[in-house]
Amino acid sequence: MQTVALDMNEPNSIISSANIDNEMPRVFSTPTSSLKISSDERKFADITHQVSISILIGGAAGLGLDTLEKILSNAFKASGYYVFTTKEFMSRVRGGSNTTLIRIANFPVQAPCWEVDISIAMDTLALGHMKERWHQGTVILADESFSNNSSNVIAVAMKESAKKFGNAQYGNTYMAGLLFGLLGIDKTPLFQSIDKHFKDESANKEVAEVGYETGRKIENLTLPKLPKIDFKEVEKLHLMDGTTACGFGFLAGGCNMITAYPMSPSTGVLNFMASMSKEFDIALEQSEDEIASLMMTLGGWYGGARAMTSTSGGGFALMGEALSLSGMTETPAVIYLAQRPGPATGLPTRTEQGDLNLALYSGHGPFPRVVLAPGSLEECIDYGYLAFELADKYQIPVIVLSDQYLADSIFMIGDVDFSSYKQHRYITKSAEDYERYADTPNGISPRAIPSFGEGLICAVGDEHDERGQITEEYKMRKQMVDKRTRKNDELSREAIAPPCKGKGEIAVIGWGSSKGAIGEALERLDDKRLEHIHFVWVHPLSPEQLSVLNGYKYKIVVENNADSAFADQLKLHDVYVDDKILQSNGFSFFADQLASMIEKSLKELS
Numbered sequence: 001m002q003t004v005a006l007d008m009n010e011p012n013s014i015i016s017s018a019n020i021d022n023e024m025p026r027v028f029s030t031p032t033s034s035l036k037i038s039s040d041e042r043k044f045a046d047i048t049h050q051v052s053i054s055i056l057i058g059g060a061a062g063l064g065l066d067t068l069e070k071i072l073s074n075a076f077k078a079s080g081y082y083v084f085t086t087k088e089f090m091s092r093v094r095g096g097s098n099t100t101l102i103r104i105a106n107f108p109v110q111a112p113c114w115e116v117d118i119s120i121a122m123d124t125l126a127l128g129h130m131k132e133r134w135h136q137g138t139v140i141l142a143d144e145s146f147s148n149n150s151s152n153v154i155a156v157a158m159k160e161s162a163k164k165f166g167n168a169q170y171g172n173t174y175m176a177g178l179l180f181g182l183l184g185i186d187k188t189p190l191f192q193s194i195d196k197h198f199k200d201e202s203a204n205k206e207v208a209e210v211g212y213e214t215g216r217k218i219e220n221l222t223l224p225k226l227p228k229i230d231f232k233e234v235e236k237l238h239l240m241d242g243t244t245a246c247g248f249g250f251l252a253g254g255c256n257m258i259t260a261y262p263m264s265p266s267t268g269v270l271n272f273m274a275s276m277s278k279e280f281d282i283a284l285e286q287s288e289d290e291i292a293s294l295m296m297t298l299g300g301w302y303g304g305a306r307a308m309t310s311t312s313g314g315g316f317a318l319m320g321e322a323l324s325l326s327g328m329t330e331t332p333a334v335i336y337l338a339q340r341p342g343p344a345t346g347l348p349t350r351t352e353q354g355d356l357n358l359a360l361y362s363g364h365g366p367f368p369r370v371v372l373a374p375g376s377l378e379e380c381i382d383y384g385y386l387a388f389e390l391a392d393k394y395q396i397p398v399i400v401l402s403d404q405y406l407a408d409s410i411f412m413i414g415d416v417d418f419s420s421y422k423q424h425r426y427i428t429k430s431a432e433d434y435e436r437y438a439d440t441p442n443g444i445s446p447r448a449i450p451s452f453g454e455g456l457i458c459a460v461g462d463e464h465d466e467r468g469q470i471t472e473e474y475k476m477r478k479q480m481v482d483k484r485t486r487k488n489d490e491l492s493r494e495a496i497a498p499p500c501k502g503k504g505e506i507a508v509i510g511w512g513s514s515k516g517a518i519g520e521a522l523e524r525l526d527d528k529r530l531e532h533i534h535f536v537w538v539h540p541l542s543p544e545q546l547s548v549l550n551g552y553k554y555k556i557v558v559e560n561n562a563d564s565a566f567a568d569q570l571k572l573h574d575v576y577v578d579d580k581i582l583q584s585n586g587f588s589f590f591a592d593q594l595a596s597m598i599e600k601s602l603k604e605l606s
Contacts (some may be wrong), residue, residue: 050523051227052105054113055179058130059122062094064172069100071176071193073239073410076104078189080229083239084109086409088587091349097129106227108237108412110376110516114590117224118182120175121146127153139221141178143171154218161210170207177208181215183226240413242406242513243268245377246336249384250308251276252421255334257307259285259296264348265404266310266338290315294322294333301332302459304427304449306388308334313342313355320362323397327367329459330437330445330484332391332398339403341586350586351404353512356565359399360539368394368487371539373401375515377413379536380406385421390494392426394487395447401538403560405588406513430455435466439479443486492542500548502531506605507552508598509577511535511566513588514558520591521598530598538566541573554578554605556598560589578605 055072059065069085076083081104090096101116103109118139121127124146134140140153147155156178162170173194180190190212191205198204247269250258260270270286277284283305287293293309300307311319316337326333337359341352359371370390374380380402387398430448434455438445445466450457458468463480465471498509501519506529510518515534522530533548549555549570555577557567562584567577579601583589 050105050107051225052103052107052109052113053118053183053224053227054116055102055104055118055120056099056116056130056133057102057120057122057175058097058099058126060095060125061089061092061098063122064169065089065098065100065122067197068172068176069102069410071173071190071197072102072179074196075176075180075190075193076102077234077237077239077412078192079185080231080234081105081227082108082230082234082237082412084112084409084411086112086405086588089349091347097123097125099126099130104227106230109520110411111520111591112409112517112588113592115592118179120179122158122171122175137222137224139182139223141175141182154221156211156214158211161214162207165203165207167203170204173204173208174211177211177213178215179211181212182218182221183223184216185226187212234412237412237414239410240377241268241408241410242374242377242380242402243408244272245380245413246374246384246400246402246407247272247276248416248418249381250334250336250388251280252381252418253334253385253388254306254423255308255388256281257283257297257300257305258309259287259293259300259307260310261287261290261293261315263290263312263315265340265351265407266312266315266336266402268407269310269336269338290318291322294319294335295325297333297335298322298326298329298331301391302329302449302457304452306334306392306423308336308388310336310338312338312340313358314345316355316358316362320364323369324363324365324367325461326397327363327365327369327484328461328463330395330447331459332395334387334391335397335399337399337401338407339401341584347586349404351406351513351560351588352584352586353401353403353514353560353565354562354584355401356538356561356569357563359401360565360569366481367484368396368491369539370394370396370398370491370537371401372398372536373512373538374536375406375510375512375534377411379515381416383536389424390491393424394444394491396487396491401512403513403588405560409588411516427452429453430457436468437464437466437480437483439466439483441486442490443483444490445483488540491540493544495540495542495545496537497545497548498533498535498537500531500533502528504529504531505553506530506602507533507549507555508558509533509535509549509555509566509570510558511538514560517589517591517594518558521589521594524591524595525599527602529602535566539569541569543573546570546573546575549575556581556601556605558589558594558598560584 084103087100089098115135121142143158144155147153158171162168258273297307297309339355341347372383374383391398428446430453432454462470556579557577558581564580581597
């Protein structure tokens with residue numbers, strides 16, 4: 001068994017050790033340790049054992065927020081802090097008001113918070129946009145040209161300092177230096193991060209130096225307490241977004257073909273697989289539309305490839321006919337569905353868990369499918385791999401649900417043992433009397449591909465007999481429907497039970513990307529009555545899988561949508577919930593706000 005470091009600068013070293021054939025691995029553990037509070041010469045507020053600082057940076061598209069996020073994330077990690085980042089951005093190339101949230105901590109952070117400790121405005125609109133996220137102690141930084149002489153805003157010469165170096169775009173590196181200087185963090189990791197990002201552009205480091213010295217000179221502030229650094233554990237971890245983690249999972253599952261039409265926020269997976277196609281044998285096609293993309297995916301599987309497509313809700317809505325074709329022809333398919341708010345175009349750059357019913361019920365006529373919804377980087381890899389195994393084994397479509405929040409947020413992950421992701425092959429060599437849809441006890445017919453054996457390989461969208469010839473004979477129709485349906489029995493036995501954290505009498509139930517926010521919210525509440533139950537395998541649900549929900553005094557479901565789609569699924573299986581916490585405003589759940597929502601729910605239930 002080989003442990004492979006996730007080095008984003010050397011992609012070909014990442015999964016070269018993956019080999020072929022085993023079971024679903026459980027190989028992840030994020031390093032954590034019991035950390036003590038450090039002392040510091042500067043003036044800091046009181047703190048608790050788990051310490052984090054939340055930094056919100058706001059500005060228009062085009063001002064370099066993405067660059068600033070990358071520089072600071074790498075610099076904070078190199079400084080020995082656990083790092084988490086997420087972003088909020090408008091659907092426009094330039095202008096608007098966007099934000100990036102960076103949290104640094106002495107513990108692994110898995111969720112955003114609403115209230116922030118430091119707020120940096122890159123333009124005048126950002127001040128108003130971020131204002132409702134400030135609390136009494138928030139440190140607010142803005143350029144002197146738009147600080148409005150407010151008593152609670154620290155005015156700095158961002159624009160003037162940047163212009164002295166010939167370009168106003170240097171404002172982001174000035175603010176990076178200012179932040180490190182303000183917090184009193186060693187500037188070396190920051191300058192190394194700037195060097196790595198900008199290569200030979202020395203002016204960026206020079207303007208960051210000016211910002212750093214300015215930050216060091218700012219006085220009479222009560223700053224948030226710096227978390228204690230932990231180089232030993234943090235250096236073992238890697239910064240990664242959910243898009244990349246899903247991509248690694250798909251590669252671990254043997255994906256060697258992707259066809260997709262670009263659609264935010266799913267396009268990142270297409271881009272990732274395109275970049276990896278230089279190192280691995282991956283056929284890639286940007287299709288003319290989403291209908292073509294899934295049809296090509298089915299063609300890939302028919303020919304023996306492990307193929308997938310990526311899309312969001314509007315694109316997936318177009319795939320209904322091809323999804324049914326997968327069901328009728330029993331052709332595998334893997335579909336990465338990154339959710340965003342609808343209906344229609346909705347909020348194309350925001351997040352929501354709004355497409356569960358779309359994933360469950362798309363396509364005409366009943367046929368088996370699996371829906372998986374990872375909620376962490378580890379689960380993105382684990383279940384990305386599993387999607388291909390299930391699709392191949394059961395000859396069904398498997399839908400992996402992500403969303404804009406999970407796709408674009410940056411978390412931390414340890415080294416991954418990719419050698420444990422072993423791919424089974426379920427293709428059989430056909431004999432001359434081969435029957436593609438042979439009626440078997442478990443409903444899974446031996447699947448052959450053209451030119452591998454002597455048999456005729458038929459695949460047809462009409463109802464058919466065991467050989468694959470079109471039929472309208474009612475007894476054969478019933479036989480084929482029953483055969484396909486029997487796969488559900490096998491899938492129910494394969495369903496993975498949700499992990500449970502805690503031993504309380506009140507279940508807080510979530511699925512998919514809400515995992516981190518629920519986990520931190522329950523830690524903040526520190527109520528021994530609460531237990532977190534997190535579903536990744538969301539369809540099909542089985543009695544054995546749901547038995548973990550027995551015996552609770554109350555059940556509270558948390559969903560980032562307006563229709564409580566998962567709570568409705570539980571109800572269909574005679575699992576009734578006592579309260580629903582729903583949100584559909586385009587944001588993911590924030591840990592601090594969610595803690596208050598759960599606390600309110602508990603009071604109402606008591």
